Amino acid sequence: MNKLSVFLLLAAVSVLAACSDVKRKPGTVYMPDMAYSRAYESYSDNSNLTAKNINYTARPVAGTISREEELPFHIAMDAAGDTTNYTAAKGVINPITSMSPVETKEAERLYLVNCAVCHGANLKGNGPLYKDGAGPYPAKPASLVGDAKYENMPAGQMFYSVAYGKNLMGSYASQLSRKQRWMVIKYIKDKQLEGNAAATAVADTTAMK
Amino acid sequence: MLSLKRLTRLGFSILIFAGFFSGNTVIAQDGKTLFQTNCASCHQVHKKLTGPALAGVEDRWPNKKNLYSWIRNSAAFLKTGDAYANNLYNEYNKVAMNQFTALTDKEIDALLGYIKSVPAPGTGPTGGGAAVGAPAEEGDNTLLFGVLTLILAVVALTLLQVNSNLRKMADEKEGINPEKPVSFFRNKRNIAFLAVILFLVGGYFTTQGAMNLGRSTDYQPVQPIYYSHKVHAGVNQINCQYCHTGVYQGKQATIPSVNICMNCHLAINEYKGEKMYTEDGKEVDGTAEIKKLYKYAGFVEGKPWDANNAKPIEWVRIHNLPDHVYFNHAQHVKAGQVQCQTCHGEIQKMGEVKQFSNLSMGWCVNCHRETKVQFKDNGFYSIYEKYHQDLKSGKMDSTKGVTVEKIGGTECQKCHY
Numbered sequence: 001m002n003k004l005s006v007f008l009l010l011a012a013v014s015v016l017a018a019c020s021d022v023k024r025k026p027g028t029v030y031m032p033d034m035a036y037s038r039a040y041e042s043y044s045d046n047s048n049l050t051a052k053n054i055n056y057t058a059r060p061v062a063g064t065i066s067r068e069e070e071l072p073f074h075i076a077m078d079a080a081g082d083t084t085n086y087t088a089a090k091g092v093i094n095p096i097t098s099m100s101p102v103e104t105k106e107a108e109r110l111y112l113v114n115c116a117v118c119h120g121a122n123l124k125g126n127g128p129l130y131k132d133g134a135g136p137y138p139a140k141p142a143s144l145v146g147d148a149k150y151e152n153m154p155a156g157q158m159f160y161s162v163a164y165g166k167n168l169m170g171s172y173a174s175q176l177s178r179k180q181r182w183m184v185i186k187y188i189k190d191k192q193l194e195g196n197a198a199a200t201a202v203a204d205t206t207a208m209k
Numbered sequence: 210m211l212s213l214k215r216l217t218r219l220g221f222s223i224l225i226f227a228g229f230f231s232g233n234t235v236i237a238q239d240g241k242t243l244f245q246t247n248c249a250s251c252h253q254v255h256k257k258l259t260g261p262a263l264a265g266v267e268d269r270w271p272n273k274k275n276l277y278s279w280i281r282n283s284a285a286f287l288k289t290g291d292a293y294a295n296n297l298y299n300e301y302n303k304v305a306m307n308q309f310t311a312l313t314d315k316e317i318d319a320l321l322g323y324i325k326s327v328p329a330p331g332t333g334p335t336g337g338g339a340a341v342g343a344p345a346e347e348g349d350n351t352l353l354f355g356v357l358t359l360i361l362a363v364v365a366l367t368l369l370q371v372n373s374n375l376r377k378m379a380d381e382k383e384g385i386n387p388e389k390p391v392s393f394f395r396n397k398r399n400i401a402f403l404a405v406i407l408f409l410v411g412g413y414f415t416t417q418g419a420m421n422l423g424r425s426t427d428y429q430p431v432q433p434i435y436y437s438h439k440v441h442a443g444v445n446q447i448n449c450q451y452c453h454t455g456v457y458q459g460k461q462a463t464i465p466s467v468n469i470c471m472n473c474h475l476a477i478n479e480y481k482g483e484k485m486y487t488e489d490g491k492e493v494d495g496t497a498e499i500k501k502l503y504k505y506a507g508f509v510e511g512k513p514w515d516a517n518n519a520k521p522i523e524w525v526r527i528h529n530l531p532d533h534v535y536f537n538h539a540q541h542v543k544a545g546q547v548q549c550q551t552c553h554g555e556i557q558k559m560g561e562v563k564q565f566s567n568l569s570m571g572w573c574v575n576c577h578r579e580t581k582v583q584f585k586d587n588g589f590y591s592i593y594e595k596y597h598q599d600l601k602s603g604k605m606d607s608t609k610g611v612t613v614e615k616i617g618g619t620e621c622q623k624c625h626y
């Protein structure tokens with residue numbers, strides 16, 4: 001009897017030790033109706049609703065403007081190889097003309113979250129994804145400060161690039177609302193002005209000497 | 210005299226040699242900076258980006274003058290009707306190259322010199338592919354302890370047996386009539402002891418099991434694409450909110466759409482970092498995983514991507530709260546300023562994501578009791594005027610602060626309604 005119990009214990013221990021500790025199954029629940037919602041929540045599959053004759057669309061009606069959102073950008077995306085609309089975007093003016101300190105902080109946060117990975121926290125085009133070519137991103141991101149091309153680029157054209165993407169940069173329309181996009185552009189333009197002011201200040205002091 | 214002459218000659222030649230050498234490096238350096246400022250946003254030397262890979266560009270343009278004018282003003286050169294230039298323009302989806310009218314011949318030569326000097330990848334020494342993140346052979350001591358306990362138990366049992374035998378022998382010698390021997394499993398004391406042990410052990414496992422029903426701590430499913438948070442959020446320092454945009458604005462942290470993946474992966478089409486392993490210890494081919502993304506996105510490399518071709522990636526949901534609990538990400542992350550890692554663990558070190566917390570009610574309530582809200586300079590809590598007054602007058606200990614519980618964070622209807 002003693003021998004049997006020892007054997008059983010040893011067997012149990014070896015079975016436990018052989019189990020992988022990676023948990024690939026979520027485990028059991030009681031009342032699965034409560035644990036996994038029967039109602040249609042975010043990210044539940046709604047593809048079978050049409051079959052059930054339920055009228056549902058995940059998108060707002062065309063032309064809907066959410067509260068506190070900026071007015072739509074009326075310039076459409078160019079066809080491949082065409083630059084008419086990209087050029088036309090130069091004429092669109094940034095509806096945000098000035099930002100309070102709180103708004104500037106929010107714009108900075110948005111820039112740091114969405115843009116700084118490539119364009120760098122200091123806007124010099126050398127974020128952690130590029131790192132002077134050592135990072136995984138193969139193309140050099142634009143230096144938003146210190147490059148005449150981007151300093152002279154009108155805000156509307158920047159908006160076009162952020163909304164539809166340009167060259168290797170993708171569209172940020174899914175990440176930033178129109179208002180947020182204009183805020184980030186205002187932030188960049190302010191930083192460019194600051195950079196220029198600092199540069200002229202330096203030039204002035206050197207001239208004074 | 211002779212030796213002096215020789216010495217000066219030697220010195221002179223060294224000087225010339227050094228001058229030649231340094232002059233050369235200056236040009237290459239110039240070429241590099243020129244390349245970085247003017248070309249690198251669209252070209253790489255050995256890889257197609259928006260524009261072609263530039264290695265061997267001089268061989269492709271036999272007429273150097275044409276190459277110069279093409280670089281300076283490609284639109285004007287296209288109008289000359291050059292067949293090669295027009296083919297190139299069409300091949301790269303009619304994306305016009307910027308004009309570089311200010312570049313001098315010398316600068317273009319420096320650029321071409323730099324392009325020549327960059328070695329093809331794979332020929333140079335590659336940085337150590339050290340296997341970081343390899344499944345560490347962590348010594349699990351549970352088995353050892355189990356075996357030790359078992360041995361000790363056997364020893365104790367044998368000793369007990371020996372002890373009773375000896376007593377029996379001693380009793381017989383002294384002439385005391387031995388009690389009728391009772392077998393081990395009929396002994397009432399043993400039965401009672403075993404019953405208590407069984408009750409305790411069984412009760413422990415039953416309650417543990419019952420409590421863990423519906424809690425999926427450490428759940429780590431296999432996802433359709435091996436997406437490593439360690440590589441993205443850890444090594445490459447991409448902000449959590451870059452992909453989980455909703456976390457600051459709404460209830461859901463939101464799963465990124467394929468569009469967000471393609472923001473970077475339109476250009477990053479191969480994985481060159483440290484080796485990655487699944488939780489089971491299998492090696493992962495990062496480049497193959499990126500190709501899986503391209504399949505979902507309907508992206509063919511070298512062609513412009515149309516986001517309408519993308520199909521959603523059906524990620525396996527890990528964190529699930531029951532239907533009768535309301536949880537809002539923005540409330541915790543924006544107003545509460547809670548770090549992602551507080552609930553999700555060190556996500557920036559996870560190759561495959563697993564559920565870090567058990568998401569039980571006790572866990573929620575505990576945190577609400579202990580966590581202080583950011584009461585100062587947070588417009589979200591300006592409505593609690595009495596607390597603000599009490600804090601000012603010293604009625605409330607400002608070092609202890611205001612916990613979530615104090616502002617009603619443990620009331621039932623805050624989460625269950």
